[in-house]
Amino acid sequence: MATDAPPPSKGGPGTRPAPPSTAQFVAEQESPEFAELRRAHRSFAFPLTVAFIAWYLLYVLLSNYAGGFMGTKVFGNINVALVLGLAQFLTTFLIAWWYSRHAATKLDPRAEAIKSRMEDGA
Numbered sequence: 001m002a003t004d005a006p007p008p009s010k011g012g013p014g015t016r017p018a019p020p021s022t023a024q025f026v027a028e029q030e031s032p033e034f035a036e037l038r039r040a041h042r043s044f045a046f047p048l049t050v051a052f053i054a055w056y057l058l059y060v061l062l063s064n065y066a067g068g069f070m071g072t073k074v075f076g077n078i079n080v081a082l083v084l085g086l087a088q089f090l091t092t093f094l095i096a097w098w099y100s101r102h103a104a105t106k107l108d109p110r111a112e113a114i115k116s117r118m119e120d121g122a
Contacts, residue, residue, distance in 0.1 A: 020118045028118055037110040044102050048095060055091065059084050 020028075028034055062070055063081060070081035 020121065024118060024121060028114060031114075033110065033114055037107065037114065040106050040110065044099070044106075048099070052091065052095060056088065059088060 062084070070079065070084070072080045074080060074083055
């Protein structure tokens, strides 16, 4: 039984474009737009990573070598160690939120422009 549906067209709404070649990837990697995207990511992620690791190591070192200070009661049974330990969780979530915001406003639009340019050129 024959159908009246036309054959699928090349490049129609349900088809995917051919993937970019290796040369296109290399050319894009060497472009100033990609370098700017990489700089925007690194200038945010690297300093924040170093700062968080330093903050975490400070907490560990204080826990090991400053027991008297960490055991100081803040109020009730809550001591400095507990407050700083909970602050570790808080800073983790704040950094994740901050990075998400940074990526949405600074990184994603640039990455999308690069992706669109590569898909159009493929």
